[in-house]
Amino acid sequence: MANEKFLDAITSRDVDFAQWYTDVVRKAKLCEYTSIKGCMVYMPAGYAIWENIQKNLDARFKATGVKNVYMPMLIPESLLNKEKDHVNGFAPEVAWVTMGGANPLEEKLCIRPTSETLFCEHFAKNLNSYRDLPMVYNQWCSVLRWEKTTRPFLRSKEFLWQEGHTIHETSEEAKDRTKMMLDIYHDFVENDLAIPVIWGQKTESEKFAGAEATYTIEALMHDGKALQSATSHYFGDGFSKAFDVKFIDKNNKYVNPFQTSWGLSTRIIGAIIMVHGDDDGLVLPPHIAPIKSMIIPIGHNKPEILEVANKIYDELKKQGMVVDIDLSDKTPGYKFSNQEVQGIPTRIEIGPRDLENGVVTIVRRDNREKISISLEDVTTKLPEILKQMQKDMYQKAKEHLESHIYEAHNMDELINTFNEKSGFVKAMWCGDEACEDEIKAKTGGATSRCIPFNEEGISEKCVCCGKDAKHLVYFGKAY
């Protein structure tokens, strides 16, 4: 035991947030880069978080009638080119397959950056009558965008996501589906990831390539930067016209259906890290943590301690809770650090002194609270502690969000706020893209994050040009 050392220190979050993030990702063993710049390995601890996200969201989707499918990863150039805005948005950042085996291909194929075009092709082939509608599909897959600057989870060339694609008889129904899916993301991110968000509509300049309207949930990271956490798009019938998707309606006429798409990606793991993590590493909300508790016998070689540790392990497992037990020959201090860096929500310390008193100590990862629990109460109290922790983590993040929302009534205020503070700044906007550009240029990169659903009017005039304001906008510097 003499030559054991504690885990290497993590850079302090307040000293260098970017380095802190990289340290946490590496030390919690969430992912690592490969020899292809910007392509990541999702390691077991990182992938297990994604599996939990998938399980949770997939059940929510299916409860609303979503059916999963799988589309090819390759898109012919001619298919990508069918919708003008869409191809302009994506063509510059796709990877092209030009050879199959030793032979050059007749037409180059891109690896999907997103799959609207493939779904449209499928819809066009399979849609006949209004009786076939709605078609409400989703796929879990990876997509690839040839990004130059990459960061683990936040921006990588290849990333994992789900993309939902639906077509509907009426625009109202499609709009309802767009909102319904945003609701699901909102509820999931707030309740299961303990991440409070603001939500609303993207401005024209920030919406998805080819969409009529894009809705978004936007979270605030600990450093005050925004992260777009999920989006839901209403397409109108633009894509279905471009791809000749049509059906015979109730009046026996050929018409185009109305369409949506919506997605959430492994970026959200970056949000979990940056909202909840601290100087000791990752802090996972209990709802989404792959392991809920680490049992740590102290003085593990004593048979009576091991016996109690194993008994608690078995009992918690029996009630369906995923827990782990650290039976390594490391020091307690090392074991504690190791559990903490991985963000496991609680640990159960079982020491000789505790045992004499018939108790164990449960330590919460988020606030380090130590809770002494009698042995027979562990199975009932641990779920309660986790439930409270989930609530407290949300509350803490919500206070952070609310205390980092500012208002600006003119450009000086806006610029000064972004110079002096970090967070969202609410301001009125005339609806003109030129003002968004000017704001971005003068604030060192703040963009419109969304027009919130519950719009307040904080002034009559655009913060930038002074003309009549159309909307309240949340501005922020984003990942």
Added chain:
Amino acid sequence: MANEKFLDAITSRDVDFAQWYTDVVRKAKLCEYTSIKGCMVYMPAGYAIWENIQKNLDARFKATGVKNVYMPMLIPESLLNKEKDHVNGFAPEVAWVTMGGANPLEEKLCIRPTSETLFCEHFAKNLNSYRDLPMVYNQWCSVLRWEKTTRPFLRSKEFLWQEGHTIHETSEEAKDRTKMMLDIYHDFVENDLAIPVIWGQKTESEKFAGAEATYTIEALMHDGKALQSATSHYFGDGFSKAFDVKFIDKNNKYVNPFQTSWGLSTRIIGAIIMVHGDDDGLVLPPHIAPIKSMIIPIGHNKPEILEVANKIYDELKKQGMVVDIDLSDKTPGYKFSNQEVQGIPTRIEIGPRDLENGVVTIVRRDNREKISISLEDVTTKLPEILKQMQKDMYQKAKEHLESHIYEAHNMDELINTFNEKSGFVKAMWCGDEACEDEIKAKTGGATSRCIPFNEEGISEKCVCCGKDAKHLVYFGKAY
């Protein structure tokens, strides 16, 4: 209702098996081709089968300590080239990415045909000491091989699969893992897919590119052709040497770990179709069927029938059974055909006459048995019927397998058997690849499927060259 017609007929299985297969795939809406030749859309009914396979296998894997990860889809040419046999096996059939956005890449990247090379790169970076072993990883993903001749599920350019990759301290442990995973496949395919298999080791010429030994389970389709259903490979330390994967062992020396990989793909859906399907379409084994029963109200507009149908639906759902109810305005005959073509294991017919007697009729998809059940017994009897159906389907397939295994003691017998019959032919073999080649040439394509684990000796001499025999081999014509 007058202009409704029954579903188009399916080509008879005995008239044209290949066309029958294509018809079933299309009419059960399992998958369809896209504008890229040989790339498929997995449609909801097909993907739901894959989801059930994933769920079942994933739980079995995890129970043995497997951890899921995700590796990039791209492999640099230089990485693929590191293991000689492996690159020779795969390079001719990979797709190459040569451009990122508008720019040519410095090194071309292939889309993974399989991921041994990526796992080795990861292991090399992360393995330090024997304490890190074993590493037991799996990923669910798609792979791509530039096949020329493709058939739905059986051979497509891109397909879905899982690939497990593990490294171990000793060769014994790696060999045990290889066998353990084959055991899991064997158990899963026999018990959950109701497909009996023969199992054993591949000959040198049929083993995986780069493996020391490949183990396989081989199923027999209804037309008497074999289908390799899953494989498990033992690599020795060949890959770990080629990729410089090493660790400090208990004696403080650097050594290379021993490695395995194992996989099962969406090909298995082809096996389900071709083992169990009949002239009315798909027949799904209850264990893997996404929907276990279709409730069909006959004379659905009568409120008293609808009420009973909905009550049964609710009760079955409440006990966790996934069932569906057909409330369309189609004729009963159409509804029956539709349930049958999709392979839904049972239907529950609720008609006016039955209802007067307080009963419903459950019809089994596999043998058309009609079972009259009193209303209050549906929730208890349906699970029993499904259980019996699962057993009977296995038994029927097993009888088919066993009645299509032949023996040959010389080349004439072997050639005649393959001319006159279809199935597996057992024969002795000297171990020489030249004899395998000759057998293939003279039988119109029969290959060695495996050397079975329980080898009998049916003769002393090789069926082909007459030299001393080393092994019993199952020969067959394969998909």
